Amino acid sequence: MRVSPGFAVTVALRFLREGRMQTLLIVVGVAAGVAVVSYISALIQGLQGNTIRRTLGTQAHLVVQPPEQRSLPSLPLADGAIALRELQARAQRPRTIDNWRAVEQALAAAPGVRAVTALASGSMLAVRGEASRSVTLAGIDLDSYERIVSLRATLVQGVARVAPGEALVGTTLASDLGIALGDRFVVRSGGEAAETFRIAGLLDLGNRELNRRSVFVGRGAAQSLLAIPGGVTQVWATVDDPFAAQGIAERASRRLGLQVESWMETNAQLLSALNAQGVSTSLIRSFTALVVMLGIASVLVVSVVHKRKEIGILRAMGATRAQMTQVFLVQGALVGLVGSLLGVALAALLLWGFSTFVRGSDGLPLFVVTLGWDLALKVPLVATFAGIVAAVAPARSAARLDPAQAIRL
Amino acid sequence: MPETAASAPGPAAQTPLIELRQVRKTYGLGTPVATEVLHGIDLQVAQGEFVALIGPSGSGKSTLLNIIGLLEPMTRGEYLLLGQPVERLGDAELTRRRGDTLGFVFQFHHLLPAFTALENVLMPELIRKGRIDEADRRRGMALLAKVGLAAAAEKRPTQLSGGMQQRVAIARALSHGCPLVLADEPTGNLDTRSADEVFALMRQMNRDEGTAFLIVTHDPRLAARCDRIIELVDGRIAPAGTLTGPMAA
Numbered sequence: 001m002r003v004s005p006g007f008a009v010t011v012a013l014r015f016l017r018e019g020r021m022q023t024l025l026i027v028v029g030v031a032a033g034v035a036v037v038s039y040i041s042a043l044i045q046g047l048q049g050n051t052i053r054r055t056l057g058t059q060a061h062l063v064v065q066p067p068e069q070r071s072l073p074s075l076p077l078a079d080g081a082i083a084l085r086e087l088q089a090r091a092q093r094p095r096t097i098d099n100w101r102a103v104e105q106a107l108a109a110a111p112g113v114r115a116v117t118a119l120a121s122g123s124m125l126a127v128r129g130e131a132s133r134s135v136t137l138a139g140i141d142l143d144s145y146e147r148i149v150s151l152r153a154t155l156v157q158g159v160a161r162v163a164p165g166e167a168l169v170g171t172t173l174a175s176d177l178g179i180a181l182g183d184r185f186v187v188r189s190g191g192e193a194a195e196t197f198r199i200a201g202l203l204d205l206g207n208r209e210l211n212r213r214s215v216f217v218g219r220g221a222a223q224s225l226l227a228i229p230g231g232v233t234q235v236w237a238t239v240d241d242p243f244a245a246q247g248i249a250e251r252a253s254r255r256l257g258l259q260v261e262s263w264m265e266t267n268a269q270l271l272s273a274l275n276a277q278g279v280s281t282s283l284i285r286s287f288t289a290l291v292v293m294l295g296i297a298s299v300l301v302v303s304v305v306h307k308r309k310e311i312g313i314l315r316a317m318g319a320t321r322a323q324m325t326q327v328f329l330v331q332g333a334l335v336g337l338v339g340s341l342l343g344v345a346l347a348a349l350l351l352w353g354f355s356t357f358v359r360g361s362d363g364l365p366l367f368v369v370t371l372g373w374d375l376a377l378k379v380p381l382v383a384t385f386a387g388i389v390a391a392v393a394p395a396r397s398a399a400r401l402d403p404a405q406a407i408r409l
Numbered sequence: 410m411p412e413t414a415a416s417a418p419g420p421a422a423q424t425p426l427i428e429l430r431q432v433r434k435t436y437g438l439g440t441p442v443a444t445e446v447l448h449g450i451d452l453q454v455a456q457g458e459f460v461a462l463i464g465p466s467g468s469g470k471s472t473l474l475n476i477i478g479l480l481e482p483m484t485r486g487e488y489l490l491l492g493q494p495v496e497r498l499g500d501a502e503l504t505r506r507r508g509d510t511l512g513f514v515f516q517f518h519h520l521l522p523a524f525t526a527l528e529n530v531l532m533p534e535l536i537r538k539g540r541i542d543e544a545d546r547r548r549g550m551a552l553l554a555k556v557g558l559a560a561a562a563e564k565r566p567t568q569l570s571g572g573m574q575q576r577v578a579i580a581r582a583l584s585h586g587c588p589l590v591l592a593d594e595p596t597g598n599l600d601t602r603s604a605d606e607v608f609a610l611m612r613q614m615n616r617d618e619g620t621a622f623l624i625v626t627h628d629p630r631l632a633a634r635c636d637r638i639i640e641l642v643d644g645r646i647a648p649a650g651t652l653t654g655p656m657a658a
Contacts (some may be wrong), residue, residue: 006539018523313519316480317533317581318508320501404480407519408471 007319008326015310016331019303023335026299030339030383031346033292037285038347038371038379043354044281046369048274052242055267058205060148060236061245062113062252063266064103065259066095096120096231103235103256110255112239112248117144118232120222126169126215128177128185135173135215137187139222148238151203151216157181158201162218167197170211171204187215193225292383293390296335300328300394304401311398312406321399328395329388336387340380347371424492425453426589426621427477432486434472446472448644449486454623456588459615461632462625464641470625471593473641477623478591479507491588508537512582512620514575514611516594520566526577527553527562533585552580555617556610572603579610583620590614592624596631604628 016023097103100118108116120139125132142162146152151168152160158181162168167187179185181199188194197217205211223229239245242263249262264271304311311324348371355369434447446469454460464470475481476488479495488495490506498506512533513519520529530549531541538545553559556576558569566574575595582590592611596604608631615622624635632638640647 007535010535014523309519310521310523313513313521314532314536315504316478316507316513317536318504319536320504322501323536402481404475404478407480407515 007323008330011314011327012330012334015303015307015327016334019306022299022303026295026335027339027342029295030292030335030387031342033288033295034340034343034379034383035346035350037288038344038375039350040281040284041375042347042351042369042371044277045372045375048277051270051274054206055270056242056263058149058207058210059263059266060117061239061242061263062107062237062249063261064097064107064235064237064252064256065261066097066233067258068095096228096233097235097258100232100235103258106256107235107237107252110248110252112241112244114238114240115144115147116235116237117141117148118219118235119145120219120226120228120232121234122189122222122226124215124225125188126173126177126185127188128179128183131177133173133176134213135187136213137215137217137222137225139217139219139226141219145236148236151201154203154205155201156204158199161200162216163200164218164221165196165198166200166217168201168203168214168216169199170214171202172208172211173213173215174199174202176212187217187225189225189227191227193227195221195225197221289382289386292339293386296332296387296390297393299335300331300391301397303331304328304394304398307398308401308406311401312403315401315403316407324401325395325399328398329391332387332389332391332395333384334387336383336385336390337380339387340383343383344371344376344379348376423456425455425489426458426491428453428487428489428492429477430487430489432473432476432483432488434469434476434481435484438484445484446644447476447483450644450646452639452646454589454621456621457615457619458621459612459636460621460623461635461638462623462641463627463629463632463638468641469644470641474591474593474623474625478511478513479503508533508585510587510589512585512587512590514578514582514590514592514595516597520574520577520581522566525563525565526558526569529566529577530581530584532581537585549580549584552584553577555614556580570603571599572606575599575603575607576610579607579614583614583618586618587620589621589623592622594625594627597627604631608634 097118104116104118107113117140119141122137124135124137126135127133140162142151142160146160155168156171158168160168167185174180177185179199181202184196184198186194186196197215203211203214203216205214219232223231226233239248245262246264249260249265253260314324315321351369351371429450429452432447432450432452433445435443435445437443450473452473462470462473472481476483479490483496490510493506495503495506520526521532524532527546527549530552531545534545534549535541550559550562553562556579558573558576558580561569561573561577566577569577575598579590579595582592590611595611596607599607611622611624612634614620624631626632
C-alpha cells in the first residue's frame, strides 16, 4: 500500500474547499453539536461538583457508629423447636464507641483517609427564658473537626472557639431563641444535667435545618451533658477521593468490627440522582455524537457521488484505492477537528455567558462552571475520531468506484 | 505467433510497449445477456509509435482502450505491458503500473475542476510521491509552456477553452515521463482548428519526447496522419490494407 499523506490531505482540503456551502454547513453542524455537548457536560460537571461540595461540606465521608444494642434470646433453641416470643426493642441510650482512641488511630492509618475526629453528640434542649428548642449538641475537638468540616468557613460572627463554657450555634437557632453573640443560654439534657454556655460565634451552615438545630461545644462539656464521661458517640473521617468512600468504609468496618457508614450510603438518594444525571448526560452526548456523525457521513456520501468523475480521473492517474480511502477519511477528520474547535470555543462563550449573566439571589454566580482543559482537549480528539469513523462508509464506496465507469459519465 | 498487420515491428528490436494476444472481453458473463465485444484481439504497440485506433461506434474501441489502460479487466487472453503479464496482478499493483506507464487523455478533457492547470499537470507526481517539490513545479511549468499555456498555469479548468483544457490534459499525461499515452477521442469535442492544434501537439510530443501514442479517433483526416492505423470492426481487428469506411478511399 502506498501511503502518501501529502496527496490525501492536499486533495481532501481542495475537495472541502470546492464544496463551499456543504462544507460550511456541516462544519457549523459539528460545531453546534460539540458546543451543546461541551456546554452540557461542563454544566453538569459543575452542578454535580457543587452539589457534592455542599453535601459533603457539612458531613464526614465516613462515620463510625457504635454497635447497636439488641435484645437477644437468652435460651438457645433446640432444632425443630418452635418458640413463641415477644421481643421489645430496648430504648437506645446514648451509645458510645469503646476504645475510640484506638479506632481513631486505626482509621487515620487506613489508606486513603485524610483526617479523623471523634465527637460526642446527642439531642438536647436549648433554653433561654421561656423559649426552648430541641437541638443537636455536638461535642467536638475543634482542631481535628475543622479538618473535616470547616466551621471557620461558615462563621458569620464572633470567633470559632469552643473553650469550656463557650458554644457555636446556628444563626436561625440564635434568632429563634432571641439571643445574640455573647449572650448565654442553657443546654439541658432529658435528665437533670444542664449547663450554661456563652455564644462565641454564629454559624451559617448553608442549610436551614442545620442552622436551626446545631450547637457545637467542647467535647468534655458534651460528654458530661450526655452522661458518657470520656466516651464518644461517633468517629468521623474524610477520605481523599469522596467516591472511594464506600470501599474504604467496608474495609474499615471489617477491620474494626464496627459499623462504618460512608456518605454514599447515607446519601443514597442524592447519589442515585447524580447517577441518573450522569446517565442522561451520557445519553445526550451519545445521541448528539451520533447525529453529528450521521451528518458528516451524509455530506461525504453526497460528495462521493458528486465527485465520481474526479475519483475516476485520480484512479486512472495512478491513485490507489487506499489513497482514495484516505482522501475521504481525511475529509471526515478535518470536518470533525475544525467543527469541534469552533464548538469548544462556542461552548466556552456560552459558559462565560452563564457564569456572567445567570446569578443567584445573592448576586453571586449560582455555581462555578468552567470548561476544563481536559474536556477542551478531549472533545476535539473524540470529534476527529468520530469524523474518521463517519467517513469510513463513504470512503469505502469511493475506493470501490470502477474508474472506467466513473470516467465514462 | 504470426506477425499480423496490427503488430508491425517497432523502430528498434525492443520489447513492445504493449502486446495483446487473443484478448477477449465479455460483458455480463454468466448471465443470459452475456455479450462478447472483443473476439480475440492481437495487437502490439512499439515504443515511440504513433498509432490511430479507428472503427465505427460500438466496435469495442473504448473497451479495448480501457483494457490497455488497465481500467477494465479482460475476460480471456494475454496482455503484456512492457513485457510483463498483467492478468494476475491485484488492484494496487495494476494501479501502480497504470500510474507509472500510462498517461490518459479523454474526450471530455477530464481535468480536476478543483485544481489549477499547473496542479492538474502535477497531480500524477503528487499521487506517486505524496509531495511536489520545486523541480516538479519547474518541469510542470516547462510542460505547460511547451503546450503553449504558460500564462494559464494558475487558471482553473473552467476558465479555459476546450482546446486549452485538452492541451493541459496532454501536458498532464506526459508529466511523469510515461512511455505511452492513451487518448480516447482527444479531439472529438473540439472545433476543427482546435482539433488540428491538439493533434499537432501530440505529434510534436511524440517526436520530442519519444512518447508513444495510441489515439482513438473518429476523424479519418487525423487518422491518416498517424504512423499506423488499426481498424476495429465488430470486435475484431480488420486486416491491413482492407480499411473499410471512409479510410478506404
